Amino acid sequence: MIRLTISKDKKYFINGNKKFFYLADTCWSAFTNISFEEWEEYLSYRKMQGFNVLQINILPQWDASQSDINIMPFKINKDGTFDFYSINEEYFHRAEKMIEIAVKKGFLPALVLLWCNYVPDTWASKLRETSKMPLDVVETYVEHVAKTFSKFCPIYIISGDTDFPAELTKNYYMLALNTIKKLSPECLTTMHLQGRLTELPEEFVNNKNLDFYMFQSGHNSAYRHMPYEMALNFYNKSVKKPIINAEPCYEQMGFSRGIYGRFTTFDVRKAAWQSLLSGASAGITYGAHGIWSWHKKGKEFEKNIGEVFDKPYDWRDALRFDGAWDYSFAKWIFEMYDLFEIEPLDAILNNTREIRMAGNPDLSTIVIYIPSNTTVIVNMKLENYNFIIIDLEKKYIANPTIETSNNKTIIHMHNFTSDVLIIGTK
Known part of the structure; x- marks a missing residue:
């Protein structure tokens, strides 16, 4: 089982006594959309390619593709909203089994605690007014997460796609961060930020419970310089921590805001190398449009809310996009030439x-x-x-x-x- 620590120079990860290049695949919707048979097939293919981390949203992804699996983490109220005070043990037992399978195959789970639509005042919470988790539930929820998953030594991603528009927003994330670190001090923590956001509040930058930085260079075709600009921004922060571009443009993702066009294999490869050579050298995350939302041909995908992306590919087609091989090749280069300490x-x-x-x-x-x-x-x-x-x-x-x-x-x-x-x- 992978148990990560951080190098003394705060640049990279260590697994045991060996340097560890973080090569993640984006599989946000695993717990709600993937059957166990599909999970085995998916894991075997990504393992063959050299991936070692899986980024998964613990709670349902608000913009996931339509699923065949009817299971949710909380009981459902009569109006269709979540009763956050009533945890569905069946959901977490199923998720625990999926993580157990992944860990046995050599993957490190990176689990998001609170995607932004569950937290008040964030940009996505305004799209789902009834989906916000009450503040007095956060600690109990995080305790349940720790009980379920911490035995696998995952990375805990405190936030998902978030901005920080209000003190209440920060209070949610700070409570989740400090609670999970108290319960699971051996698990590394980070925060997944809204696309192109570099202004992580100082109370998180300076918090010793936050172990490394994540940023999202994103899917907007007008901002293709973001991978290197954002990497440099985090590299130059006063508090040094390892840095990951955890969401560069996804392969074959339609451009955000409904603009015609899709990101190509070249685009995602370029985003990776520009990030890695500009300060975000602890690793990289790949994304395929069809894997992150776990899309199946013939199923619905809501493209008219949020970022307004064009329709995904079927997950089996997306699994075999060429860009994943480019990212595994980057990992090979880093390991072959021992590039873990490189600086821009x-x-x-x-x-x-x-x-x-x-x-x-x-x-x-x-x-x-x-x-x-x-x-x-x-x-x-x-x-x-x-x-x-x-x-x-x-x-x-x-x-x-x-x-x-x-x-x-x-x-x-x-x-x-x-x-x-x-x-x-x-």
């Missing part, structure tokens, strides 16, 4: 911030991500390095053409037509 380097002289560069503290290894082919000029004299270039689409490996002059390094245009990664080792 501001040394690219090209007139763009899209090209990202990072290196180990002693600069024994440097990595450059180039989304579109061009000659790259680096404001460093990178002599005595062995360089390779990797075509990230086809996984071809070649020798780049590189020269140094006037304390600068010139990386000439390569012969590939996709995005590339350049790795230099002394």
Whole structure:
């Protein structure tokens, strides 16, 4: 069973005595939508690909696809709302069994305690006025969660897709955070934030019960620079913690706000590498449009509320999108080249911030991500390095053409037509 701790330099995770690259899949709707047979099939495929973390919402995802499974975590009132004071033990027993199966296969669960629609004043709570959990239930609910899941040493994600518009909102999350940490001090904690939100309230930044940062660069086609901008923002916070982009754009997700178009394999790969080389180097989370909501062909998907995404693919089709392999390849690169301590380097002289560069503290290894082919000029004299270039689409490996002059390094245009990664080792 995976039991994570955090490195002394607050950059990465450790499992036992081994560095751990957090490679998560987004499976928010697992407990409400997935049969045990489907669960086994899904877990086996993702395990084969090298994934080691599953991000799951403990409570029903408000924007999940229609499910065949009629089971809820609380008893239902006559008006269809939840009776938060009456826990449905059958639901939690089923969820516990699903987590037990996943853990036995080598996965670490990352479980969301309170998605934002259950908390007052958040953006999503306004879309579901009757779904808010009473404050006096939070502690009892968290205690039940700990009793059910803490034996598996999960990560507890305190919030889901949240903003912090009011003191009451923060009170909910603070109570949940401090309660779960008191009951399960060995479990790491974090917070999943609303897309493009970087302003985590200081009381959470400074709280020792919060172990690492998560951000969401999101699914808005107008903000494709967010992966590196947000990574740098969290990297530069006064309190250092490991950083994860826990929701980059999902593969084949329709653009938010109902804008025509979908994110491609290239888009999700680009978001990953720009995050990893800009400070969010503890790992990365993948998402497929059809897995997160667990969609089945012929079932309903409400696309006219919230972010207004286009229809998902059937989950079995989404499971086999190519982008998942790109994310597992990133994990392989980090492990092969021991990139766990890399830091972003501001040394690219090209007139763009899209090209990202990072290196180990002693600069024994440097990595450059180039989304579109061009000659790259680096404001460093990178002599005595062995360089390779990797075509990230086809996984071809070649020798780049590189020269140094006037304390600068010139990386000439390569012969590939996709995005590339350049790795230099002394």
